Amino acid sequence: MKVLLVFAHPEPRSLNGALRDVAIKELEAQGHEVRMSDLYASNWKSEVDRADFPSLAPDARLKPAKASGEAYAADALTADVRAEHEKLLWADALILQFPLWWYTMPAILKGWVDRVYAYGFAYGVGEHSDQHWGDRFGEGTLEGKRAMLLVTAGGWEQHYGVRGVNGSIDDLLFPINHGILYYPGYDVLPPFVAYRVDRLDEAGFETAAERLRERMRTLETTSPIAYRRQNGGDYLIPSLQLRPGLGDPGATGFALHLNGAGIAR
Numbered sequence: 617m618k619v620l621l622v623f624a625h626p627e628p629r630s631l632n633g634a635l636r637d638v639a640i641k642e643l644e645a646q647g648h649e650v651r652m653s654d655l656y657a658s659n660w661k662s663e664v665d666r667a668d669f670p671s672l673a674p675d676a677r678l679k680p681a682k683a684s685g686e687a688y689a690a691d692a693l694t695a696d697v698r699a700e701h702e703k704l705l706w707a708d709a710l711i712l713q714f715p716l717w718w719y720t721m722p723a724i725l726k727g728w729v730d731r732v733y734a735y736g737f738a739y740g741v742g743e744h745s746d747q748h749w750g751d752r753f754g755e756g757t758l759e760g761k762r763a764m765l766l767v768t769a770g771g772w773e774q775h776y777g778v779r780g781v782n783g784s785i786d787d788l789l790f791p792i793n794h795g796i797l798y799y800p801g802y803d804v805l806p807p808f809v810a811y812r813v814d815r816l817d818e819a820g821f822e823t824a825a826e827r828l829r830e831r832m833r834t835l836e837t838t839s840p841i842a843y844r845r846q847n848g849g850d851y852l853i854p855s856l857q858l859r860p861g862l863g864d865p866g867a868t869g870f871a872l873h874l875n876g877a878g879i880a881r
């Protein structure tokens with residue numbers, strides 16, 4: 617497989633840097649081809665602004681989605697964004713790696729998503745009508761490819777359990793897994809999360825590294841999270857509500873969007 621790893625940590629000698637090296641070494645040992653986008657090392661520009669749309673008239677009001685769609689259609693996005701599109705289309709699998717900062721990804725990675733996920737590329741894809749609300753949530757440009765998160769967290773695993781004070785890790789990562797990865801079509805694999813990492817010793821590191829090696833060995837075969845496809849019949853269109861009768865009675869929130877049968881579709 618071809619694998620793109622997007623790395624969002626400012627220090628190559630960090631734990632994240634060490635885990636990245638472990639992941640890449642194992643992927644290459646398995647015969648996969650790996651490319652990396654190192655966001656801090658490449659001084660990635662994280663904010664969306666006028667500079668992203670060089671062909672926009674200087675006196676035109678900036679409407680980001682419209683400008684994004686026009687620039688994408690005209691192949692007039694900036695070279696750094698176009699290079700990321702090329703890598704995303706090249707890769708069979710995408711790994712987003714980051715330390716959990718304030719319960720989500722570091723700003724630089726959010727900025728990578730904001731800028732790279734152009735209108736017409738990641739959203740605004742397919743027919744948009746009262747019958748078909750776009751190719752998204754299981755369909756889209758990146759359909760057929762796999763994606764997963766590689767995350768480190770200072771908190772304990774129990775703190776992120778279903779009754780943990782932070783909220784469950786599945787809920788915290790849902791906006792990324794479902795809203796960012798599943799949206800443009802990726803099959804989303806369960807995340808790799810290393811907990812309680814701030815005082816990790818060598819033995820703890822080796823345990824985490826071995827768990828990560830195993831995930832890299834099974835990147836091609838791990839079952840994706842069983843999110844429901846938007847256009848698979850489970851949702852009413854155009855209200856995009858889950859059909860009455862689907863989901864566990866009493867279930868609310870993010871878990872509703874899992875196919876109860878546990879089958880990836």
Ligand code: FAD
Binds near residue numbers: 629716720818
């Ligand atoms: P580092 O600091 O580089 O290393 C962590 C430990 O691993 C060190 O003790 C290091 O010695 C050890 N280590 C062991 N072996 C190795 C090796 N081979 N190479 C390198 N290091 C090794 N945590 C939460 O749970 N939730 C939050 O919301 C949250 N918000 C945060 C917000 C901010 C702004 C910051 C700075 C931290 C936050 N944290 C949070 C903690 C954060 O998630 C962790 O600090 C981070 O995941 C640690 O990863 P790192 O790569 O920076 O680790």
